[in-house]
Amino acid sequence: MRRCFLLLLFLAPVSAFAELDISDAWIKNLPAAVPVRAGYMTIHNPQSHAVSIVALRSESFASVELHRRLMQDGMMRMEAVPDLTVNPGETVQLAPGGLHLMLMQPVEPTRPGELHRIVIEFDDGSQQGLEMTVRK
Amino acid sequence: MNKSSIVIVAALALAVGFALSWFVASNKPVALESGTWFGDQARALPEFELLDHNKQPLTRASLEGKWNLIFFGYTHCPDICPASLQTLSEMMGSIEDPDVTGALRVYFVSVDPERDRPEVLSEYVRYFDPAFIGATAEMDRLKPLTRSLGIAHQIRNRVEGNPVYDVDHSSAIVLVNPQAEFAGLFGAPQDAMAMARDMTRIVEYN
Ligand SMILES: [Cu+2]
Numbered sequence: 001m002r003r004c005f006l007l008l009l010f011l012a013p014v015s016a017f018a019e020l021d022i023s024d025a026w027i028k029n030l031p032a033a034v035p036v037r038a039g040y041m042t043i044h045n046p047q048s049h050a051v052s053i054v055a056l057r058s059e060s061f062a063s064v065e066l067h068r069r070l071m072q073d074g075m076m077r078m079e080a081v082p083d084l085t086v087n088p089g090e091t092v093q094l095a096p097g098g099l100h101l102m103l104m105q106p107v108e109p110t111r112p113g114e115l116h117r118i119v120i121e122f123d124d125g126s127q128q129g130l131e132m133t134v135r136k
Numbered sequence: 137m138n139k140s141s142i143v144i145v146a147a148l149a150l151a152v153g154f155a156l157s158w159f160v161a162s163n164k165p166v167a168l169e170s171g172t173w174f175g176d177q178a179r180a181l182p183e184f185e186l187l188d189h190n191k192q193p194l195t196r197a198s199l200e201g202k203w204n205l206i207f208f209g210y211t212h213c214p215d216i217c218p219a220s221l222q223t224l225s226e227m228m229g230s231i232e233d234p235d236v237t238g239a240l241r242v243y244f245v246s247v248d249p250e251r252d253r254p255e256v257l258s259e260y261v262r263y264f265d266p267a268f269i270g271a272t273a274e275m276d277r278l279k280p281l282t283r284s285l286g287i288a289h290q291i292r293n294r295v296e297g298n299p300v301y302d303v304d305h306s307s308a309i310v311l312v313n314p315q316a317e318f319a320g321l322f323g324a325p326q327d328a329m330a331m332a333r334d335m336t337r338i339v340e341y342n
Contacts (some may be wrong), residue, residue, distance in 0.1 A: 031263040033256045038214035075304035
């Protein structure tokens with residue numbers, strides 16, 4: 001029983017409590033001279049309760065934020081989104097021209113085909129890991 | 137002068153006038169599926185001087201003789217600029233007629249001159265297409281050009297000494313004709329295939 005409990009503790013930070021269904025998670029590659037990347041994905045909340053993303057991190061990037069594009073005074077403007085709530089049954093798209101992950105200062109230059117691990121932190125303290133593929 | 141010679145002179149004048157307008161009006165009406173064509177409303181660009189990614193001057197005269205597609209942005213832009221440059225690259229790749237591609241030039245003009253030095257621009261534009269040309273200039277040299285094209289841009293959240301800041305900018309692709317006139321506009325989000333058909337029509341009909 002105790003061993004079982006320990007095993008659960010060990011698994012907990014990863015997918016044991018995966019709250020969201022995340023698919024098609026990818027990073028748009030850019031040349032090494034550019035120190036930012038955008039990340040995109042489809043997020044679906046299969047739970048019966050709302051889920052809020054409050055923080056993101058990755059060992060591959062100095063920082064990861066959620067950003068939104070909006071049109072203002074005829075210009076495309078970028079704005080940080082401090083937290084994102086996905087309601088029960090809701091699907092949110094992170095796509096070019098809208099919401100995106102802002103992955104800043106890659107530790108090493110990214111290359112198409114690579115996988116980078118991102119950790120999502122929720123408002124209840126739980127976490128979910130995901131792999132994002134770098135695409136040309 | 138008798139009646140018939142008046143008719144002949146009038147007909148001649150008409151023919152010459154027609155021929156002249158044919159040569160002068162190089163902006164024949166073209167129905168675009170994905171952009172706006174200014175036709176007779178095309179207007180001359182002001183004189184300007186930017187520096188391209190090979191550190192060569194890029195002036196109004198450099199644009200003459202080609203159909204130029206110009207996108208304004210900055211390399212630290214994670215989403216909009218890469219998407220537009222990729223669209224332009226796909227557009228060029230999907231045009232099969234070499235006479236059409238040979239008549240086109242694609243420019244990326246950075247509105248973030250401080251970070252986008254020629255070396256950075258060179259690596260950046262060539263990532264999307266080796267034929268693309270990157271260019272920029274100090275703000276006071278850049279502004280008259282962007283203003284004349286209706287391209288708005290603004291540096292935001294700039295803190296002295298901090299290299300992280302945003303640049304708001306218009307996302308349209310500007311079309312400049314071989315007479316260096318502002319001839320049309322492709323608003324975002326742009327579609328590579330539709331733009332390829334539009335540019336083929338423009339080059340073939342003009
Ligand atoms: Cu962003």
